[in-house]
Amino acid sequence: MREIPRVILLVETSRAFGRELLYGIARYSRSHGPWAFYKETGGLERSISRLKNWGADGIIMRNPKRSDELIAMGLPTILVIHRREEPPGFPRIVTDGPGVARMAADHLLDRGFRRFAFCGFDDMVWSQQRKRAFRERIAEAGFETLVYEQPTSARNRTWEREQPLLAAWLAALPKPVGLFACNDDRAQHVTEACKTAGVHVPEEVAIIGVDNDELVCDLADPPISSVALDTEMAGYHAAELLDRMMRGGDRTACDIMVHPTHIVTRQSTDILAIDDADVAGAIRFIRQNARHAIRVGDVAEAAALSRRVLEKRFRSLLNRSVHEEIRRVRVDQIATMLVETDLPIAEIAYRLGFPGVEHIARYFRKERNISPQDYRKTHGRRFTVHV
Template sequence: MPKATLRDVAERSGFSITTVSHVLNDVPGKRIPEATRERVRAAAAELAYTPNRLAQGLRLRRTNTLGFISDHIATSPHAGQTILGAQDAAADYDCLLLLMNSGSDAELENREIQALRDRQVDGIIYAAEYHRVLTPPAALAGVPAVLLDARPADAGFSSIVPDEVGGAATAVKELIDHGHRRIGFVTNITDIPATALRLAGFKKALKTAHRHFSRALVVEDISEAHGGFRAARVLLDRQPADRPTALFCFNDRMAMGAYQAAAECGLRIPEDVSIVGFDNQELIAASLRPGLTTVALPHYQMGQWAVHALMRTVEGSANGSLRSEVMPCPIVRRGSVGPPPRS
């Protein structure tokens, strides 16, 4: 069956092609009675009419495509939710999302950005693997763009990052609310923004609760399970009177290592030691026994936000204003937190 045209819809509804076009394209400022609009839409539905996106794009000077380019996010554990959030939001605007992954290769990245520009995408989301401060590539100049999980070194781009400080403070408050006073921090040794910001959140929660911060209870290692194991052993091998009753871990991988360290020390979770992670990596947090209480990075929501911010610029509703947003990180409670053991 041939595809229905505007003329077909006009003949079925009994109105002119101009009126049908105005209704189906939601042309603003046209005083068309609601009864007319309903008849036109009903006729379009009966004929399974779909608009000509190419013609619309030529009229609006838009391609209804958005670029999504990143360094490693396409292969990171969190990529699925970030991309899904961006795709769902793009669908709200009837846009397609074109994904590219540079692998931190600057030359490849420039070629990919140019390829997106050659295809006349309406805008580009530039995503980073970690929350960090960066200088966006010069190839982004002149095209609407936003940063996802990164902040620009200088003004010029809207950006979205997770609230690392607030998320860490929430995690530690969960332990404090259960009665823990001696809380260790198993943290990352790598100098990235998340390392400093989560330490700041750890200190903030202690200060809010009028608890003393002890540097001796902070142990650094690489942010993997074996790093978490080593750091947790340093804290849990202490004499009972000096040993923390709870551990806040930089991420869920380090928390998994802390579980192993607790088991080797003969400690039960949460009866003898409580553990909280960060990231909410489902394959880890929900699979551990007991399930790991952790703080979720809002990847899906950040992907959505990036598209909405980008489309405000594309559609001219941003009025030239730039926005730098910090998105809350909610706690996900499972079974790894309980009251401290009795002396």
């Protein structure tokens, strides 16, 4: 391999998933390179001959058309899986669809919903995988999921023709309902169809998507809650693997997983679907005070209920204790700060009212079965990490 490796990148940049992958790849290149990149912005059909003559050393690509011609070049190649068809025998970047769906389901369950729906793309294998996992998690909780089915005709799947069909389906759903969309683009479709149907978000339909594409989520009205992924980390690991392959290392097929990290809550799910006003007020108090070391007694006092009565009503509605809810919300807060900031863990402990690093580490490990340091290494952006 030459002194400066040449790497072909065929990864879309119009959405956060592709951009985050590229950030991770670029970060690895800065630390271990330099690398030279060929990033195709136009159609592959127009540039296939140039790519073949460029003298590349490796490829990372997202299942483009005519990919067989690039694969036939025999270069170290990593595929970003997106379509149903995939060439066998290559390392792949794959999203943990079941983990994504379970996190979305738990988010809606935690908000007290008892009615659920799913909206995806019927011809996308990853969407179908998320649908199955979401239905399974909701069934475990004792509920069913209503599923939107797209028109079978491609002609009727244009947004102009599909929007009124989706709007009619949304209008007919029992309310209130928690809806999981397969990604942020689909969540935005649902948001717009709700406007057409005169359905209020989040009061009647609470919507959560996937990818945490800030532009897509914030352009929606109201802004969309989303499952965040450690896509940037996956890009870094993919570049690391490609580097070894380009140096003559093993090219055996393996999966680089993109895991869900946390929920970025925006207005589309900022609601509690709980009929008991006292319990809803208690949950609201816990969330508003997640940065403080609150106790069950503090929650009972805020709800103006005895501890015994609050516990009974809490378990009846949410199937968990007040103490378990406090721990769950606090651990979610820790996880978010580990992923989204480069604050030293000692500083996070201080800001959340823990006596020190050892105490917050025990608290976090008990819920997530992983230390804060390892959680950050696995899921966090590559800031300069402090411990």
